Amino acid sequence: MKIIAYIYSDPLLEPAPNKEIWGLEIDRVYQDIGNYQQLNQLLADCNDEHPDILLLRRLEELGDNINIISDRLKQLESIGIQVIATEQDYSSRMWSQNGSYDLKSNIAKILHQIQVNKQRMRLKQGHARNRLKILPPPGKAPYGYRRGQDKYIIDKSTAPVVKDFFERFLLFGSLRGAVKYLEKRYGKKISPSTGRNWLTNPVYRGDLKYKKAELISNTHASIISREEAAQIDRLLRRNSSLSPRTASAPRSLAGLVICQQCQLTMNIARVTQHQKKAEYLYLRCHKCPQKPKCKAIAYAQVLNQTINKICVELPLAVEQLNLPDTRVIEDILRQQIKQKQSVIAQLPNLLQQEVLDQETVELRNYKLRAEIAQLESKIAQLPPGNLQAIAQAVSLPQFWLDLSEAERRFYFREFIKQIEILRSESQLWSLQLKFIF
Structure with a gap:
């Protein structure tokens, strides 16, 4: 019995999975990342070799929409290949004798699930493309900012309130005291939990943080400096061992x-x-x-x-x-940052020379900027020299x-x-x- 497998993954949404995920011996694994070249090769090979079983994770990996998926399923099963989706309740035994779907069986549920998954995936892809372009995530801008065309812009009417809140916390190290000061001085009522979110929100530091906790630094104008942000983190760590009332x-x-x-x-x-x-x-x-x-x-x-x-x-x-020589460590980290920045500077030339395509350039730029943000975070956490x-x-x-x-x-x-x-x-x-x- 000859068994083959096919894996499709979108680089915007997930890393490429390991080919050894099936738990049994596979004669050949076809894998696509962002396109369907290997799937086309699989279909061509099946016409010549006729394997017995094709393993998939999910049926939606066979195409971009339900019509393409249905056509490719019929093409595979018409030549006697049993298709099994390991993450769905699907096997080619669910097909009726004439090769059409039996809508009264689980197929109807699977078709509906595929449509829902495709809609969800298209939404995630849109968010992922915006993320690669370093655009702000969807939703309302944090207090103190407003949305610009492609980045957050400081709101001159509310940003001074946020700035004063941070300065008050830095001066006395008391979250509740800063919250009370804000209400007394500006009439702005926020809860202590909201105040803590302000203190830890990377947006106020000029950074963006996305769903996967990836941080991209220097994406817009900041309200607090890097030195102030490092001191806030130190104060929060110090106060974490104290009760809320004691801290203030x-x-x-x-x-x-x-x-x-x-x-x-x-x-x-x-x-x-x-x-x-x-x-x-x-x-x-x-x-x-x-x-x-x-x-x-x-x-x-x-x-x-x-x-x-x-x-x-x-x-x-x-x-x-x-104590280690923090200056040496900082020099090493800054040198690594410069190397990554030089790679980012070369990306437009690689795109112009058609060595890389637009999507690959955006993905590489995003990953490099995330790595730079991690290095900058390590520098901020170094003890004072x-x-x-x-x-x-x-x-x-x-x-x-x-x-x-x-x-x-x-x-x-x-x-x-x-x-x-x-x-x-x-x-x-x-x-x-x-x-x-």
Whole structure:
């Protein structure tokens, strides 16, 4: 028994599948990518060799429309070839004796399924062609932009609102605080989830992201710079380990302090006296399982000791880091970007010389720009090369004392992962800092 197989794939929609997908020994596999040359060869060979079985994934791979598919099925089965679609409930046994469809059987359902699949495929192909031309995806433009002829254009009436939202988040590192600021300043009400989507949306960075998570950079004017985008990503990663309320808490030590004895996060408690403006802040564990419970500690004492210890220990911790030379890594990545950009610059000449066709040029350009975007993302994620200079700059107590609580919260979380309270039997306590690196 001779078995052959045929595979068709559209390069705009899927990568070419492996020929070894059938799970059994095949005498010959015909494969087309974007055209039907091998299918025509298959039909010509079948007239001479008459194989017994032809395997397909789906019947719609036999042509562009239902009429062509029906004609090719009749042509194959009229010479005694059994056609089997492995991903559909179809076999040539469903044909009636006179070679026409039995509309009362599963054939009617399969025909309807083929029509639906073809319509869906044509829609996907249209989106894919727009994607290769680096056009914005379908749908409404994000807030702050409007649709142009072939790209997003900054909306001058709404873009300042978005820009101010990003600046507020970068200044204080608080998503909820930035959301509240937006409503108070501009009357623009958005939810925290919408605000997070704004912070992570590549459109505001001048990039486009398509369905398959492929990123194309520098497709339109950005609202925030690359440096601001990298800092936003760092702030979001840092805040992901904190509860939403803690991330936007007004006090700089919120969410950072834990008790070594009961291993619980210490909350900030505020105590006031009746008809007096003075307030007293304490750190304590509300759900402490110890008996007696761990005693509260004055917030100001912990804050002062934290500042003193970070000024002493941060420069020492940075000196002990065995950091790679980020400048060398960045130079290598930028060289790779230049190589890919030079290939993109050669594509118009290859098209003019008819070495490549238009569709191949667009596909190659799209893939190269996606690879460039990945390299640029790696550069943005590199640690700062001047970390030692930064550590020395913030090792002065006056630097921390001159900051507001919100600003101090921002910088604490840039360096500190956790502050542990170490208690002794004599009710004395000390601090241990755990840095994020």
